Amino acid sequence: MFKNYLTYNLALSFHRTCLTLEAVPIKIKERLMQSSETMIHHFARAVHSRDAKDEAKYLYVTLTCLRDCKETLEEAKIHPVALLLQYEVLHGRLQQICLKLADKEQGQLRMLG
Secondary structure: OOOOHHHHHHHHHHHHHHHHHHOOOOOHHHHHHHHHHHHHHHHHHHOOOHHHHHHHHHHHHHHHHHHHOOOOHOOOOOOOOHHHHHHHHHHHHHHHHHHHHHOOOOOOOOOOO
């Protein structure tokens, strides 16, 4: 079956929550949506990757996009509690996955090629 299924579902849920945010300036919402969509895209590529190096690279980009979402919210001084809770759980799971991949590489964090 599909590895990291729960984390992928958490990422989709995070993306859906970003979609439903109200009273957010259009530019902020567009930037948030772009980052969350890119996060989902790269996570899906990581899941379907057959090469550990490619999987690690896509997961690192996924994590970076997630962090960009939080940075966007912080810059706009928007703090939706539900979204921030989802962020914390998803961020922790993605970090664990990246660390497991690093362990497979004998402790080397070769995330960018």
